[in-house]
Amino acid sequence: MIASIAAEGQATRPAPFGHALVALAKERPEIVxxxxxxxxxxxxHVFANAFxxxxxxxGMAEQLLMSAAAGIAxxxxxxxxxxxxxxxxxxxYDFICMAIAEEALDVKIVCALPGLTTGYGPSHQATEDLAIFRALPNMTVIDPCDALDIEQAVPQIADHxxxxxxxxxxxxxxxVLDRYxxxxxLGKAKLVRDGADVLFxxxxLMTMRTLEAAEELAKDNISAGVLHVPTLKPLDVETILREAGKPGRLVVTAENHTIVGGLGEAVAGILMRARAMPSGFHQIALPDAFLDAGALPTLHDRYGLSTRAVVEAVKARL
Known part of the structure; x- marks a missing residue:
C-alpha cells in the first residue's frame, strides 16, 4: 500500500514521474x-511496460544497481x-560517490520515500538524504513539490x-502548482506567492504545506509569501538573498528533512555570509532523531510538518 500525502478531495495525477519519463524516452532512445x-x-513500472x-x-542489490548504471552511462x-x-x-552511497559522482557521469538517481513520507519507521524514512547528497561533489539535488514539478523536472534533469x-x-x-x-x-527558486509579514x-512537499498555511494565515490578516526552492544544489543564491533579505518579514524555512544539513541551514548560511540575516528567522524541519512509525497524518502533526503545525509555528513567532 502506498500512503498518500494528498488531502481528501485534493486534485492528483497518477505516477507523474513514470509518465513523464515515457514521454521523453519516445524521443530519446538513449534513456534507459x-x-x-x-x-x-x-x-x-510505467516505463518498463512501455519500453x-x-x-x-x-534485484535487491543497490550497490550493483549504481555500478551498472555507471557502466551504462x-x-x-x-x-x-x-x-x-x-x-x-x-x-x-560509496558506489554513487566513486562510480558516478567522481566521474561526473550522466546518471539520474530518482528516489521514493524521501523524508517523512512513509510510516514504516527509521528503516525507510530518509530524513538525512539531502544533507548527504548536497555534500557530494558534482551532484545536483532536486526536491520537487508536486506532480507538475516532477513532470517538468524530468526532461530538464535528462538534459543536464x-x-x-x-x-x-x-x-x-x-x-498544486498549476494554479500559480x-x-x-533547474537551479532556480520561484516566488510562488508574495506576502508582507512572513516569507516561507x-x-x-513542504511548499504544498506552506501554500496551505499562507491561506490559513490570511484569514487572520497575516500576509505570507512562499519562495519555492526545488533545486537544493546548486542553490539560487541571488533569488534567496533578494526575497529573504527584504526587511520587515519573518523568514521561515520549511523542509521535509532533518534540521541538520538541509535547506534551513543552507539559507541561514547564505544570509549570514551576505550579512543579510533578517530580524526573525525560524526553521521548520524534522528533529535530529530517528522518527516513530505510524500513520502519516499523525506523524506530520507530531513532527511539525502538517499545515496546522506550520500555522501554529508562525503565529508563535509573530
Missing part, C-alpha cells in the same frame, strides 16, 4: 530505466535509476550533464 526490485513502488527492452531489473546512455531514498543515501539526485513523490501525487502559473527551472522559503 533501472531499479532494484522497486519498479512498482517508484512508478518506473521493456530498455528496462533493467537488478559510460557507453553513452542516460540511465534513470530508481530505489528508495534510504537505500541510495545509506546503502549505496552530470549526476542528479531527485526526490520522488509517487503514486497519486497532488497537483509555475514553471520548473520551502522545498519539496
Amino acid at each position: 530505466g533501472m531499479t532494484a526490485d522497486l519498479s512498482k513502488y517508484t512508478d518506473l 521493456p527492452d530498455r528496462f533493467y531489473q537488478m 559510460r557507453e553513452g546512455f542516460t540511465p534513470f535509476v530508481t530505489t528508495y531514498a534510504v537505500f541510495a543515501s545509506r546503502r549505496a 550533464k552530470g549526476p542528479v539526485y531527485m526526490r520522488l513523490l509517487r503514486g497519486n501525487v497532488p497537483a 502559473d509555475y514553471k520548473f527551472e 522559503v520551502s522545498t519539496g
Whole structure:
C-alpha cells in the first residue's frame, strides 16, 4: 500500500514521474530505466511496460544497481535509476560517490520515500538524504513539490550533464502548482506567492504545506509569501538573498528533512555570509532523531510538518 500525502478531495495525477519519463524516452532512445526490485513502488513500472527492452531489473542489490548504471552511462546512455531514498543515501552511497559522482557521469538517481513520507519507521524514512547528497561533489539535488514539478523536472534533469539526485513523490501525487502559473527551472527558486509579514522559503512537499498555511494565515490578516526552492544544489543564491533579505518579514524555512544539513541551514548560511540575516528567522524541519512509525497524518502533526503545525509555528513567532 502506498500512503498518500494528498488531502481528501485534493486534485492528483497518477505516477507523474513514470509518465513523464515515457514521454521523453519516445524521443530519446538513449534513456534507459533501472531499479532494484522497486519498479512498482517508484512508478518506473510505467516505463518498463512501455519500453521493456530498455528496462533493467537488478534485484535487491543497490550497490550493483549504481555500478551498472555507471557502466551504462559510460557507453553513452542516460540511465534513470530508481530505489528508495534510504537505500541510495545509506546503502549505496560509496558506489554513487566513486562510480558516478567522481566521474561526473550522466546518471539520474530518482528516489521514493524521501523524508517523512512513509510510516514504516527509521528503516525507510530518509530524513538525512539531502544533507548527504548536497555534500557530494558534482551532484545536483532536486526536491520537487508536486506532480507538475516532477513532470517538468524530468526532461530538464535528462538534459543536464552530470549526476542528479531527485526526490520522488509517487503514486497519486497532488497537483498544486498549476494554479500559480509555475514553471520548473533547474537551479532556480520561484516566488510562488508574495506576502508582507512572513516569507516561507520551502522545498519539496513542504511548499504544498506552506501554500496551505499562507491561506490559513490570511484569514487572520497575516500576509505570507512562499519562495519555492526545488533545486537544493546548486542553490539560487541571488533569488534567496533578494526575497529573504527584504526587511520587515519573518523568514521561515520549511523542509521535509532533518534540521541538520538541509535547506534551513543552507539559507541561514547564505544570509549570514551576505550579512543579510533578517530580524526573525525560524526553521521548520524534522528533529535530529530517528522518527516513530505510524500513520502519516499523525506523524506530520507530531513532527511539525502538517499545515496546522506550520500555522501554529508562525503565529508563535509573530
